[in-house]
Amino acid sequence: MQVTFLGTGTSGGIPVLTCGCEVCNSLDFRDKRLRVSVWIEVNNKSFVIDTGPDFRQQALREQIRQLDAIIYTHEHKDHTAGLDDVRPFNYLHGIRHLTLYGHSRVLNQLKREFAYAFDDIKYPGVPLLNLQEIASEETNQQFQIEGVNFTPIEVFHHRLPVLGFRVGGFTYITDVNYIPEKEMEKIYGTEVLVLGALQREPHISHFTLQQAIEIAQKINAPTTYFTHISHKMGLHAEVEKELPANIHLAYDGLKIILPNP
Template identity: 50%
Template sequence: MIKKAELLKITFLGTGTSQGIPVIGSKHPVCLSKNPKDKRLRVSVLISWDNYNFVIDCGPDFRQQMLQNPIPNLDGILFTHEHSDHTAGIDDIRPFFFRQGDIPIYADNQVIQALKKRFAYIFADINRYPGAPAVAIHEIKENTPFKIGNKVAIPIKALHNRLEVFGFRIDDFVYLTDVKSISKEEIAKLKDVNVLVVNALRLEAHHSHFNLEEALEFIAVVKPKKAYLTHISHLLGFHEEVEKSLPNNVHLAYDNLTINI
């Protein structure tokens, strides 16, 4: 039996697509909604257990997310891929760096190289700017589980159109975002999952994301006990209306939602 102290606490820091909701200047009804569940920061999730705190992705809303969901320490960031809405907040690890030292990051080589190009001052070896944060790089590879704290993370490869992206399985929790297709071999890694988080961008088909129909079909294949949809755009519809239309074991995630596994 798992002790309570070892249970995972999942906090959805952001559940929106690359522009967030509301979209700047949009008059779409969902963007004008007064329901807090219809307001979505860029997608990210915090995974906590014992005294560990790990974040998957670190987008441009990271500072705001950390102020809304304060944590005393950040033990690492797992990156799914290099797109800006998943990486642009890396400079805001500075308060953690000043208290803790180099912040561990976990990413594949393509993401690491993209981060080095965009944030050269963070990765510089010489002539470092005194106020810049620093990171400890842990390169992840396909089919190679890696340790985070006292747990093991299993990388799960998928395709975001033609771009490789990685999701992660930690215990019986799986997080996948920006997925359009995934192989049978990778789906096999999701056997007996308790909670699955997966992207569902909108109702209409999209070239690089699951729409709602595709996400529900994927969930039906994986058969998790519960599933939560994330990376949601305003075009999916109002939170309350969409939630009522979903199967009993599927829910729309929303910003600041916490679940325990």
């Protein structure tokens, strides 16, 4: 299984428009962060978690040629706004619908924001999409996509329930400031943990760097990467020096290899 970080930035990306801070002016490629998303390749299948506004650019950069499903964590625009750019995957090899997985709340939001894709009479060339709800009662158990098991992990982004996902030894959680203990049980034993860590200062709906370190140490995965990073976090090279040996900042384009689940 290979996981590629398509984007590791927060909602504004880095550099932030109008900002002249040292991070936004940095020449280190690791400080250039598109909106957060990952690409999972496993058992000859290809899945993307979230399609933010930079999805087209990310797919071009990583040369994504196949897409079997999209899984959504939640409905915020920095995680959904690039959905229209899946059209080439619908039409490249004949007409093929793409299935979107998410909570009913998320799927309903997509139906409103991309209403033209769900009209009874569709304009030629619109995205062709099927919707598959991850029901609330199913968040306590695995579900399969194309023969691959996904375990949903329900965490909180302030008061908004958000889904993380575990695939084999890989666990991915982005927008989060609280993980219930019963959901922590699903994470223990993971080989690679990806966890949102926004900045150093307290935030209403995201873990700070220190909070994310404490959660990572509690889970005690062999390797942890932080994502959904703001320019307020500081320079990648400097923050990396402060972290425990098994914890790192992720960066756009980073690839990790794990055993197939």
